[in-house]
Amino acid sequence: MKGGEAERVKTIQDVARELGVSTSTVSRSISGKGRIGKDTRERVMRYINENGYYPNAAAQSLAQSKTNNIGLILPEVDTLVDMPFFHSCMYAVEEMAQANDYDILVVITSGKDTRPLERLINNRKVDGMVLTRTYEDDCFVPLLKESRIPFVTIGQVKGGEAVQVDSDNTGACMELTSVLLSKKVGRIAYLGGNMEQMVNQCRYEGYLGAYGQLGKKPDGKLVYRNLNSKTMIEKAVEELLEKKAECMLCQDDFICDEVLHLLAEKGVNIPEDVKVASCHYSRILDNYPITVTSLKFDIMQLGRTACKILLDMIDGKEVPEKTLLDYEVILKESTK
Amino acid sequence: MKGGEAERVKTIQDVARELGVSTSTVSRSISGKGRIGKDTRERVMRYINENGYYPNAAAQSLAQSKTNNIGLILPEVDTLVDMPFFHSCMYAVEEMAQANDYDILVVITSGKDTRPLERLINNRKVDGMVLTRTYEDDCFVPLLKESRIPFVTIGQVKGGEAVQVDSDNTGACMELTSVLLSKKVGRIAYLGGNMEQMVNQCRYEGYLGAYGQLGKKPDGKLVYRNLNSKTMIEKAVEELLEKKAECMLCQDDFICDEVLHLLAEKGVNIPEDVKVASCHYSRILDNYPITVTSLKFDIMQLGRTACKILLDMIDGKEVPEKTLLDYEVILKESTK
DNA sequence: TTGTACGCGTTATCAA
DNA sequence: TTGATAACGCGTACAA
Numbered sequence: 001m002k003g004g005e006a007e008r009v010k011t012i013q014d015v016a017r018e019l020g021v022s023t024s025t026v027s028r029s030i031s032g033k034g035r036i037g038k039d040t041r042e043r044v045m046r047y048i049n050e051n052g053y054y055p056n057a058a059a060q061s062l063a064q065s066k067t068n069n070i071g072l073i074l075p076e077v078d079t080l081v082d083m084p085f086f087h088s089c090m091y092a093v094e095e096m097a098q099a100n101d102y103d104i105l106v107v108i109t110s111g112k113d114t115r116p117l118e119r120l121i122n123n124r125k126v127d128g129m130v131l132t133r134t135y136e137d138d139c140f141v142p143l144l145k146e147s148r149i150p151f152v153t154i155g156q157v158k159g160g161e162a163v164q165v166d167s168d169n170t171g172a173c174m175e176l177t178s179v180l181l182s183k184k185v186g187r188i189a190y191l192g193g194n195m196e197q198m199v200n201q202c203r204y205e206g207y208l209g210a211y212g213q214l215g216k217k218p219d220g221k222l223v224y225r226n227l228n229s230k231t232m233i234e235k236a237v238e239e240l241l242e243k244k245a246e247c248m249l250c251q252d253d254f255i256c257d258e259v260l261h262l263l264a265e266k267g268v269n270i271p272e273d274v275k276v277a278s279c280h281y282s283r284i285l286d287n288y289p290i291t292v293t294s295l296k297f298d299i300m301q302l303g304r305t306a307c308k309i310l311l312d313m314i315d316g317k318e319v320p321e322k323t324l325l326d327y328e329v330i331l332k333e334s335t336k
Numbered sequence: 337m338k339g340g341e342a343e344r345v346k347t348i349q350d351v352a353r354e355l356g357v358s359t360s361t362v363s364r365s366i367s368g369k370g371r372i373g374k375d376t377r378e379r380v381m382r383y384i385n386e387n388g389y390y391p392n393a394a395a396q397s398l399a400q401s402k403t404n405n406i407g408l409i410l411p412e413v414d415t416l417v418d419m420p421f422f423h424s425c426m427y428a429v430e431e432m433a434q435a436n437d438y439d440i441l442v443v444i445t446s447g448k449d450t451r452p453l454e455r456l457i458n459n460r461k462v463d464g465m466v467l468t469r470t471y472e473d474d475c476f477v478p479l480l481k482e483s484r485i486p487f488v489t490i491g492q493v494k495g496g497e498a499v500q501v502d503s504d505n506t507g508a509c510m511e512l513t514s515v516l517l518s519k520k521v522g523r524i525a526y527l528g529g530n531m532e533q534m535v536n537q538c539r540y541e542g543y544l545g546a547y548g549q550l551g552k553k554p555d556g557k558l559v560y561r562n563l564n565s566k567t568m569i570e571k572a573v574e575e576l577l578e579k580k581a582e583c584m585l586c587q588d589d590f591i592c593d594e595v596l597h598l599l600a601e602k603g604v605n606i607p608e609d610v611k612v613a614s615c616h617y618s619r620i621l622d623n624y625p626i627t628v629t630s631l632k633f634d635i636m637q638l639g640r641t642a643c644k645i646l647l648d649m650i651d652g653k654e655v656p657e658k659t660l661l662d663y664e665v666i667l668k669e670s671t672k
Numbered sequence: 673t674t675g676t677a678c679g680c681g682t683t684a685t686c687a688a
Numbered sequence: 689t690t691g692a693t694a695a696c697g698c699g700t701a702c703a704a
Binding site: 059062067090103120 | 426
Binding site: 011012013023024027028031033034055056058059060061062063064 | 680681682683684
């Protein structure tokens with residue numbers, strides 16, 4: 001199969017010539033746009049299926065100003081607990097994209113470096129983008145807005161004016177806290193991470209909200225936020241044990257993982273000595289002998305929904321500005 | 337800034353007109369190809385930097401038959417232990433790609449479904465591909481070969497004839513086993529997973545090789561492979577305890593994680609009652625009180641190398657068919 | 673050194 | 689219903 005004639009990929013012109021029709025006829029047969037004779041069309045399609053013609057994506061792109069690509073913007077995470085979230089997001093988006101004949105172009109942004117995103121915008125290699133993490137003072141959203149490229153965020157955006165899809169973190173945390181409160185669990189401590197991330201703000205709001213509903217406020221001494229290192233978490237846990245917190249409500253599985261670790265080390269019994277709950281379940285929590293009360297979100301659905309909405313936007317359809325997805329409160333031994 | 341004139345993106349023609357030069361002059365200034373006056377070039381570049389012109393990727397693609405995209409083929413994995421590997425691969429490839437002005441297009445293939453890959457090939461949206469997992473009877477490699485698209489695999493390919501980059505799994509496992517053997521650890525049991533994956537074949541080879549060097553063979557009764565479920569691992573562990581295995585050599589961190597879990601449950605002491613080692617370190621092993629003897633590979637380097645080699649191939653450079661990366665044997669308490 | 677003109681492979685407009 | 693032909697935006701021989 002080598003040497004001789006240079007193996008060139010078939011173009012629409014080749015197909016047209018070999019079929020004795022014009023390129024426009026072939027084009028119309030494929031796209032279905034414009035009027036086209038039924039049997040002509042069938043003849044073209046049969047030829048294509050048998051002889052394998054595939055349109056040149058670049059040429060299509062140029063002619064239609066449409067790439068059939070969507071950009072997926074991932075933060076640089078490296079903890080074992082953040083990973084599954086973004087991993088699932090990616091899978092879901094990819095799946096939905098494939099199903100609609102789109103490909104995904106993945107860009108990883110570390111921290112506040114906007115250059116990768118700017119590059120993607122200027123390239124015009126994508127028809128739309130999914131931003132998988134949002135911050136209180138987000139530097140990516142303004143860029144996206146200005147670019148006029150359709151985009152949807154997974155996570156809330158302060159000040160709105162962006163199409164957002166998110167798990168109902170606030171509602172979920174509120175319900176979880178309320179349930180604990182209603183079970184006469186008092187002195188619920190809160191252990192939270194980086195408050196710049198919107199997801200963490202939402203969860204904290206939920207925690208406060210549950211108290212608010214009862215006209216109460218949590219004891220400020222039991223609230224720890226911006227716990228950005230294991231050392232800080234350790235310090236918080238030690239202090240909370242001294243302060244006789246009844247329950248440690250962990251903002252996410254990363255913190256919860258660490259808390260469970262520490263408590264086990266110290267020989268503290270759960271739930272006898274202290275109860276524990278997590279605002280986000282992940283399989284990492286399965287590593288412990290005790291089952292943990294937590295909130296479960298369907299990340300795949302989150303990704304699928306975000307992608308679907310984006311595709312609708314690209315198609316010029318009207319889409320809801322904010323979509324909140326459901327959650328499950330899972331009560332287990334750790335708060336018995 | 338709204339209404340009135342439709343906001344159209346600048347083309348090379350706009351730049352040429354506004355600068356009073358021809359399009360080819362602008363094109364040459366940007367690419368640096370062909371002869372071009374130094375000050376003309378500077379004038380063009382300055383204008384571009386100040387007024388922001390970005391070439392249309394689709395048009396470039398069409399004109400040069402080059403997409404500046406590379407395809408990254410990921411398997412569908414969902415275990416917490418497989419994830420970090422592919423995650424790191426992706427990060428590394430993305431990083432190297434960005435640095436060379438390429439974007440990555442991610443495709444996820446579940447099992448033996450080749451359609452996503454065929455789609456990517458026919459699309460011609462990428463200049464090359466990185467395949468991140470290889471199988472003994474690989475259905476993706478033949479497709480890739482036939483496509484004539486440059487590609488490199490992360491992992492070995494049976495029968496060769498493919499550019500491969502891999503950690504030296506065989507060498508690493510051989511050394512680990514040898515070290516154990518030299519420390520008078522006898523009765524080393526082997527617990528392995530899916531043998532269809534090349535990485536697992538390589539590791540098993542290393543295990544056998546270490547015995548071979550000494551003119552010996554491992555006790556077949558201590559060898560378990562294709563352990564594809566937790567149940568199977570549990571059964572193997574129980575049997576091995578009965579058979580008085582001295583050491584359990586786990587093929588990867590997934591198996592090791594499970595083994596450690598089970599031994600803890602059963603109250604078996606490590607290393608007093610039985611020693612444990614893993615052919616692949618990952619942070620999941622940090623969850624246990626005991627530190628584990630294991631092999632450490634630099635996955636980021638693996639990804640970077642694979643990507644770099646691919647880029648060289650795309651540039652028509654000569655590349656080595658097989659690249660094996662280094663490893664570290666890390667001796668810890670679990671085999672003391 | 674610079675400009676002209678054509679080709680890349682499709683889609684889309686307008687006649688026929 | 690079908691066929692010419694002009695875009696789409698860029699790179700590049702070739703000519704000047």
